[in-house]
């Protein structure tokens with residue numbers, strides 16, 4: 001993308017990163033500081049889609065009618081949970097994720113289920129031919145009555161086709177492949193992505209039909225055609241997972257009709273994505289309770305408690321500065337916990353490399369996992385295992401105190417449900433009673449928690465084994 005020569009009066013230059021417009025070409029965007037991001041674009045002469053017209057004057061809020069049936073549940077419990085109970089008619093939902101993570105697979109599965117339960121669904125692909133989609137469908141054992149396929153990228157053709165079909169759900173795979181011919185920009189550029197999304201949005205609202213669009217993410221993890229897209233759509237979902245793991249998390253980061261933060265857990269199998277309805281069990285399934293440097297925490301993903309294993313390994317630094325590596329836990333929390341362990345508990349970690357790891361590819365951002373991180377580090381450093389029947393919940397403060405965490409009752413009932421015997425909880429704010437067969441151990445600081453949580457004796461000893 002070099003500097004073009006003369007531009008005609010009808011073109012402008014648009015930054016492909018942030019959408020900033022300029023009359024002349026710029027080497028660097030003054031807004032987002034991206035180099036070489038301006039692309040010459042023909043100004044669209046089409047009138048932008050409008051939702052309100054003169055026939056629709058402003059309405060008083062009390063007079064606006066809502067329909068209880070506006071939201072219909074999907075026959076996929078995990079997906080429903082993420083959407084906050086179901087799909088809202090007329091909503092535009094973006095589902096994005098790395099290439100090959102399973103977006104097309106998930107959307108095809110959802111399409112088939114909706115076609116079965118609610119009527120015609122159209123699946124429009126700009127990436128695969130009908131033949132390729134059929135092959136995938138056979139793999140998923142989708143028969144596909146009332147599921148219509150269309151391999152098309154011209155948004156005007158797409159809109160006229162869906163107008164004719166009047167489906168109950170539209171799927172566009174992916175937004176980066178569709179384009180509006182009257183705009184000079186290439187498909188996937190910010191102008192195309194924005195214009196096409198606006199047109200789909202307009203159609204969805206006018207016809208009260210939900211639309212799903214799949215979107216790619218760029219190298220640095222943002223949705224390509226970047227943030228503008230997230231502003232336009234009603235719902236933004238991310239499908240994420242580790243390349244080496246079959247588990248996929250569907251995460252909601254924006255939802256105009258419900259809560260965000262909810263996650264759904266799926267497993268990629270021979271026949272597509274299968275819902276995982278007991279994720280705690282899955283994340284703990286490979287746990288080997290005797291291991292040193294491993295503890296279990298009860299973390300919240302949205303409103304759902306999840307038990308996950310946190311592992312830590314400490315080794316003497318052989319050269320230079322000690323290194324800290326965080327996989328799945330927040331790097332700054334790891335530094336904080338390490339500092340508190342050094343200063344308040346007296347563990348000499350200053351000459352140790354520390355690696356902390358969340359197993360199963362989950363990422364934990366919340367401070368309630370602090371105590372688990374601390375126990376794992378202390379366990380590895382002292383070469384003593386953590387009580388295998390114990391789960392740790394608590395935020396660590398700078399003076400080594402344990403701080404209360406939100407929704408302790410939910411976390412604790414998940415601990416009891418999975419059959420653990422003991423749960424370390426912060427002393428402050430314990431107002432809950434222990435579920436049956438679970439012992440709640442309130443502790444006020446990190447030193448005390450480590451005294452209770454680590455099993456006495458060397459790692460190899462079998463005493464205290466439960």
Ligand code: TYD
Pocket residue numbers: 097098099100101102103104105106136139140268269270271272273
């Ligand atoms: P896909 O849905 O094409 O990903 P995206 O649309 O996000 O790029 O997923 C493709 C991957 O999923 C591919 O690596 C194969 C795998 N897969 C399965 O493991 N099982 C299946 O039943 C299907 C259809 C795909």
Ligand code: MG
Pocket residue numbers: 103104105127173
């Ligand atoms: Mg795909």
